Amino acid sequence: MPVTLQDIATRVGVSPSTVSRALNGQGRMKEDTRKYIKSIAEEMGYVPNFLAQSLHDTKTRMIGVVITSVADPFTSQLIEGIEQVADSADYTLFLGASKFDIEKEIDIILKFYQRRVDGIIVQTSHLQTIADPRIETIDVPIVFINNESISNAHNVTIDSRAEAKKAVDYLFLIGHRKIGFVNPPTKRHSNERRLLGYQDAHEAQGQIVNPTHIFRMPMLSDYETGREALNQILDTDVTAVFCYDDMIALGLMNACRERGIHVPDDLSVVGFDDIAQASQFYPTLTTIHQPALELGRSAMTLIQDEPDEFVNHLLECELIVRDSTKPL
Amino acid sequence: MPVTLQDIATRVGVSPSTVSRALNGQGRMKEDTRKYIKSIAEEMGYVPNFLAQSLHDTKTRMIGVVITSVADPFTSQLIEGIEQVADSADYTLFLGASKFDIEKEIDIILKFYQRRVDGIIVQTSHLQTIADPRIETIDVPIVFINNESISNAHNVTIDSRAEAKKAVDYLFLIGHRKIGFVNPPTKRHSNERRLLGYQDAHEAQGQIVNPTHIFRMPMLSDYETGREALNQILDTDVTAVFCYDDMIALGLMNACRERGIHVPDDLSVVGFDDIAQASQFYPTLTTIHQPALELGRSAMTLIQDEPDEFVNHLLECELIVRDSTKPL
């Protein structure tokens, strides 16, 4: 068993409170005694029990992070950002993956609450749909990342709709007129928002969206979603496609290569996220750069600062033009 | 502040111990009282304080995971594996990134110990070099993943040397005779082991390694390491290269494409790890599949089982032949 204050106290022949004071420098004390106790504590390999400390002062310096999946490259960057700030402020992170399942998400949040974390960060929560009473009573600051407006919590997001419009605007700008949108089946808010942005861009052009240009795919991994989409795309006359995210775009481009369809000569492709692979794949992918690191940092900073009012941080994305798009 | 047993006790008009027993079903008690207390507890949104529980029974059901970096795709799979087992056994994970820095690694381990985790999992530890007294006194089970033999701990590893030999053996098998090895500058144990495997394969062929075929690169990201390596490779007459890991191989292949060097016609490339991108890149990468998920699962299982003796699990890898290699 780990060494306790009591153990040291017995060994030195003083009371536990004296040892405590010696170790963290509070209160009057003979300098010799302090030095001696410190040396014995070190010799015995004393490491304070954080549980006991936390119990006493109700701060745990632990933060719970609920992500969708560790496998997602975008998520990695998010965690990286959270980690950076957490580390410099001496917080420790709990990690839990929701797998896009709302029940799982609630379980994890509750588990974190049981552990009495000082704050919870949730990536793309599915909570907006139900207001679970178990969650509502939680009195720990929660920050949602990329989860459009939930009532009593902080939010750090990007404006999916406006950013999607940016991407499609660009395709219009370089001359494309028939532009597709490839997206997964989930009823995710962000998905709906990006679709709206896609529509906004058409509207701005005075164009009406052709429903057959919206490729809503069945439930697959993102990469496979992109691969599968090609068949449907070939049935239409689109000259460019905007994909819900980079992995879909990468899958699509991969399928193109196999089918001898040249990107960007035969088809322009735009992604969303700007994951690391986007600049490594061939051809390199034109995409909307999502500031994943900043989203993470910003969320963690918010928890540290504990503002009284609920905060809504909107972070700007940037269109990165690479080799997967070409003027028509 | 969260609701406590005391709060419920006051409200109901009983003692905290009665509430405790009512909630977890121990001891004699009037069924009505129990029901009533339970209903009030639920109404008040009671969530037990895990810190207090842990303090009492010295089990925290928390596991510390020390990884090198979240950004590494191999690491993602590892965490995924750990998570799977942890989740089903109701453990919660702490995450800390060492960034390949030994001081940071020790700090994180100590931080976990302070939190009184039930076990610690460390990926590619750098601890083998020093025996830090602070670490030695830690009496919590530690499992090292891919860290060849440290004394008093469990280990779950692959045999880098033998697996590297497998890769190079294959290149010999399909006719290559001049085979390079691209590796990063770190003095990592696994790097040395893979170099040994590369040498073993040559020895088995009765060949002596040509030192100019070993490309030890300066400190760069893995991807850049691969890209940079091409220049050096072109100065030699190698027809195939074995890369320390997949990211290096991918970087290398990317540079090849830019320079008009065709893989595998002009150069065969083999990687190591089998990260997700390996099968998505073009051309798909021949590589040694490292059972990342299994490594993670195995490590976590080991912590659960708490074997009395130190365990050394050696997991087998598999050569996956794809399109980046071609018989000479």
Add this chain to the structure above:
DNA sequence: TATACTTGAGCAAACGATTGTTCAGATTCT
């Protein structure tokens, strides 16, 4: 020398839960 102040360290309560022990009141038996 008696009084006042300072110093050093122990006592005890508190944080929130669990659990062995005690104990009063109700029930059963003779």
Add this chain to the structure above:
DNA sequence: AGAATCTGAACAATCGTTTGCTCAAGTATA
């Protein structure tokens, strides 16, 4: 009716720290 048993719930200790309060001994002051 009196003794023995059972039932339901409170009491108190414990886990490891922290911290306000107390208190004895030592030093300085009058």
